[in-house]
Amino acid sequence: MSDRPRNLRLYLTALALLLAGCDERAVTTGDTAKRPAAARTTQADWPMFRGDAALTGVAVGELALPLKLRWSFKTGGPVNSSAVVANGRVFIGSGDANVYALDLKSGAKVWSFKTGAPVEAPPLALNGRVFVGSHDGNLYALDAATGAQVWKHTTGEKILGAANWFVNRGSTNLIVGSYDYLLHCVDAATGRSNWVYETGNYINGTPAIAEGRTVFGGCDAVLHMVSVSDGKKLGEVPAGAYVAASVALAEDLAFYGHYENEFQCVNLRTGQKTWSFHDRNFPYFSSPAITTNRVLFGGRDKLLHCVNRADGKPVWQFATRGKVDSSPVVCGDKVVVGSDDGRVYVVSLSVGRELWSYEIGQPISGSPAIASGQIIIGSEDGSVYCFGNP
Numbered sequence: 001m002s003d004r005p006r007n008l009r010l011y012l013t014a015l016a017l018l019l020a021g022c023d024e025r026a027v028t029t030g031d032t033a034k035r036p037a038a039a040r041t042t043q044a045d046w047p048m049f050r051g052d053a054a055l056t057g058v059a060v061g062e063l064a065l066p067l068k069l070r071w072s073f074k075t076g077g078p079v080n081s082s083a084v085v086a087n088g089r090v091f092i093g094s095g096d097a098n099v100y101a102l103d104l105k106s107g108a109k110v111w112s113f114k115t116g117a118p119v120e121a122p123p124l125a126l127n128g129r130v131f132v133g134s135h136d137g138n139l140y141a142l143d144a145a146t147g148a149q150v151w152k153h154t155t156g157e158k159i160l161g162a163a164n165w166f167v168n169r170g171s172t173n174l175i176v177g178s179y180d181y182l183l184h185c186v187d188a189a190t191g192r193s194n195w196v197y198e199t200g201n202y203i204n205g206t207p208a209i210a211e212g213r214t215v216f217g218g219c220d221a222v223l224h225m226v227s228v229s230d231g232k233k234l235g236e237v238p239a240g241a242y243v244a245a246s247v248a249l250a251e252d253l254a255f256y257g258h259y260e261n262e263f264q265c266v267n268l269r270t271g272q273k274t275w276s277f278h279d280r281n282f283p284y285f286s287s288p289a290i291t292t293n294r295v296l297f298g299g300r301d302k303l304l305h306c307v308n309r310a311d312g313k314p315v316w317q318f319a320t321r322g323k324v325d326s327s328p329v330v331c332g333d334k335v336v337v338g339s340d341d342g343r344v345y346v347v348s349l350s351v352g353r354e355l356w357s358y359e360i361g362q363p364i365s366g367s368p369a370i371a372s373g374q375i376i377i378g379s380e381d382g383s384v385y386c387f388g389n390p
Contacts, residue, residue, distance in 0.1 A: 221239045338364030
């Protein structure tokens with residue numbers, strides 16, 4: 001009988017953590033920040049850029065083909081932001097300086113929030129709030145239900161990448177990069193600064209988080225490793241050229257491409273390059289998707305590349321008609337990606353064969369979001385599109 005209260009507390013704690021999008025390892029009263037459970041993605045949600053804190057780009061569930069256009073929503077500017085999905089709503093930024101909340105089923109506008117400049121950064125949906133950066137240099141916290149501003153944190157320059165998150169000593173914290181050369185860590189509840197980490201140039205992408213550290217690149221051509229608990233440098237590795245996209249993490253390995261036409265895998269324990277991939281002289285602006293044995297990324301060579309995760313050897317290539325800055329997402333046995341040729345593609349993960357495509361007509365540079373068997377993606381034509389199997 002004496003164990004019942006304790007078991008009940010454990011059950012209620014686990015349930016609360018599940019609803020909050022983290023697991024028991026993410027909440028600690030110790031001195032070291034632990035790895036978040038990466039806003040645990042369910043089949044119904046895609047709450048953050050690339051789906052999880054390690055930025056692996058893998059969605060839960062399956063995509064049933066053929067897909068059809070379910071709805072589209074027109075904004076007032078190009079949509080280079082990537083969508084996120086939480087609690088039946090789609091959140092996305094636009095070049096018209098607005099952040100939009102749309103109904104996932106119908107595409108109807110629920111609310112919009114006006115910032116001071118275009119919004120290219122993908123939002124982060126977490127704990128009833130939406131966190132998003134803008135070209136105006138601010139990171140905004142918005143109420144997910146109403147769009148009302150809760151707080152804003154001002155950096156010294158524009159923000160192009162999404163915020164990531166972790167929990168330390170029971171407090172949720174955000175990490176975001178800025179063109180002010182700084183990586184900012186702020187308290188998610190208040191927006192107050194916890195620490196900043198200075199780099200040598202612009203930070204473009206979203207910082208990846210795993211095992212108590214954040215890993216990111218930027219225009220200083222360095223792969224940075226920083227402790228999330230205190231902002232102290234853990235190490236750095238020369239990248240060889242500036243890194244425009246986000247890094248993905250898996251088992252102490254970092255995967256990323258750079259502007260000098262090379263895609264790399266780096267061992268974070270040793271700081272040594274495990275392998276590199278070079279095909280033709282075209283840069284990589286696409287963030288990779290990581291599975292147990294494959295790595296997928298787009299290139300400005302108009303190709304979607306699939307390589308072996310262990311050694312970087314090519315598995316297949318899929319040719320589009322335009323550069324592929326869009327970051328692919330893996331869902332089951334399929335890969336989804338956009339292209340500057342104005343098309344959204346679904347490709348077989350096993351052999352790289354086209355299974356389905358849809359011509360929007362204007363370039364697509366944002367990353368697809370996949371939730372409830374649907375693809376949500378923006379285009380430079382100013383619209384957000386949702387594809388599903390009715």
